[in-house]
Amino acid sequence: MATRVDGDPALNGPTEEWIRRIGDHPEMRLRLLAEVTRVLGDASAVAAGERRTLAGKVERWRYQLLNHNAGHLDEHQAELAGRLDLLARELEGVAPRPRRSFRQRLASTRDRDREERDLESCLDAARPIEDVERQAARATDLNFGSRASVARRILLYAPLYLSNHCINHCLYCGFRYSNPMERDHLDLPRALAESEILGRRGFRHILLVAGEHPGMVSVDYLAGMIAPLAGRGFRIGIEIAPQSTSGYRRLAEAGATSVTLYQETYDRARYAAYHPKGTKAWYDWRVEGPERAADAGLRRIGLGILLGLGGPVEELHALIAHGRYLLDRYPGLRLSLSLPRIHEAPQGFRPPHVVDNDTFIRFYCALRAAFPTANLVLSTREPAPLRDRLARACITQLSAGSSTSPGGYRGRAGDGTSRQQFPVFDPRTVDEVASHLESDGFRPIWEPDEA
Ligand code: SF4
The missing domain is CATH 3.20.20.70 (Aldolase class I)
Structure with a gap:
């Protein structure tokens, strides 16, 4: 699992440990990540088609994680959700963007809005x-x-x-x-x-x-x-x-x-x-x-x-x-x-x-x-x-x-x-x-x- 995502730390290091700890079909998830790593390292046209399919799977995994925890993610789950999002984007071949952060924005915004006269x-x-x-x-x-x-x-x-x-x-x-x-x-x-x-x-x-x-x-x-x-x-x-x-x-x-x-x-x-x-x-x-x-x-x-x-x-x-x-x-x-x-x-x-x-x-x-x-x-x-x-x-x-x-x-x-x-x-x-x-x-x- 050596997938590098736009300057973000690779989906490696503690990720496998988190996936096993989160316990949501870990073997299946790890197989998916191995497949992702293979496809990202393959420049052929076939792999390009596979990337989009895998992007959909990674995106679904991320939302399963979010939906299952109803937004109350622990630190590792939140980090994994962020990395999965970046990974899905890399597979889709879309321009890199910062991590999604509307949840944090929503939590911090009301007082700021109220200051606007x-x-x-x-x-x-x-x-x-x-x-x-x-x-x-x-x-x-x-x-x-x-x-x-x-x-x-x-x-x-x-x-x-x-x-x-x-x-x-x-x-x-x-x-x-x-x-x-x-x-x-x-x-x-x-x-x-x-x-x-x-x-x-x-x-x-x-x-x-x-x-x-x-x-x-x-x-x-x-x-x-x-x-x-x-x-x-x-x-x-x-x-x-x-x-x-x-x-x-x-x-x-x-x-x-x-x-x-x-x-x-x-x-x-x-x-x-x-x-x-x-x-x-x-x-x-x-x-x-x-x-x-x-x-x-x-x-x-x-x-x-x-x-x-x-x-x-x-x-x-x-x-x-x-x-x-x-x-x-x-x-x-x-x-x-x-x-x-x-x-x-x-x-x-x-x-x-x-x-x-x-x-x-x-x-x-x-x-x-x-x-x-x-x-x-x-x-x-x-x-x-x-x-x-x-x-x-x-x-x-x-x-x-x-x-x-x-x-x-x-x-x-x-x-x-x-x-x-x-x-x-x-x-x-x-x-x-x-x-x-x-x-x-x-x-x-x-x-x-x-x-
Ligand atoms: S508001 Fe709810 S029930 Fe009505 S059409 Fe949309 S999803 Fe269906």
Whole structure:
């Protein structure tokens, strides 16, 4: 085991001892490392292919270690996790980067954020909210086109739900496995039919959304959707289960241009309570998903928290910390942020933290203060007057005329709300939203490159 990883001490020395002490299938792990050493020392084309396979295995091992210990790693486990990450990157042949450190950043960031006066003054209830909105509007105008010379641009996009099958048990979501709802799963012709409707409505940017179901919503299935849609000229974003680095690379190669992955809550204990079973219970796998996507070459990354689950101010600071961490780690990354809010949840789930409209507005304005050039995204979860007001302050991407169920645009007899993920509170058509934006002095755009 003499694998050297970018100046880091080799995966040697005490590593074998740690692996045996950790006791998680040590013989199998050591065989894998021996294979890694062999392949890294072999310059042939065959070995190059093997490296990617082994990178996936090393990455899986690392997440098994993290998930099994729920983030509470001892010193040796933490060191091993760090080294496995570097090793997987070396096998993938991607540029070396410092060790992942969001966990440490999250632990140390809140007090620092609180020292930022702009950010904190947005949240200060004693400050008039109109003043907060004006400040956010000035920053947004400056970075997204001034309203005085050329109208500020706002991207309109549409979600396209591919599947509401899900193996997870998120307490707040209608798609959760145990919820007895009508399930649907689009094949390619139906997805294309949905996209044609969206195209006729003017959309060029489509966000593919699906529940987590590794069997039905596999990388092959997704790549098989993305490539033909991208081939028809759509810009494709994905809001799906977290993928491995190689999975994200495959989806990027198929034509995906952006990844949206909301952490929901950054509080580990709450995260465990809301996600009791299934793959979504793996906090680290999810929280590092945006990094894997960026490692795979995707440069448009969307983060968010689900307001209602955790202490709102703490969650906001964690989200800001996450955004800053990614921007530091991946120069050139184009960041998007969103604050979906729970209005209705299935079977009597009541979010423990209700966020009122004024607080909601202040939170978005605080995001603008923290990230002057980031895209701020707002869905149709919110009612029209509030969306219009937030657009005037700081929003740069709006969905419009949305359906949150698979096949919902084309519709069929008996369709209603029985297959949707959440209710739509802004019922306006796309044209109505676009016209309203224009009458309010904005320039609706349809291609994300401009945004
Ligand atoms: S939030 Fe996502 S993972 Fe959880 S039940 Fe809903 S669709 Fe599945």
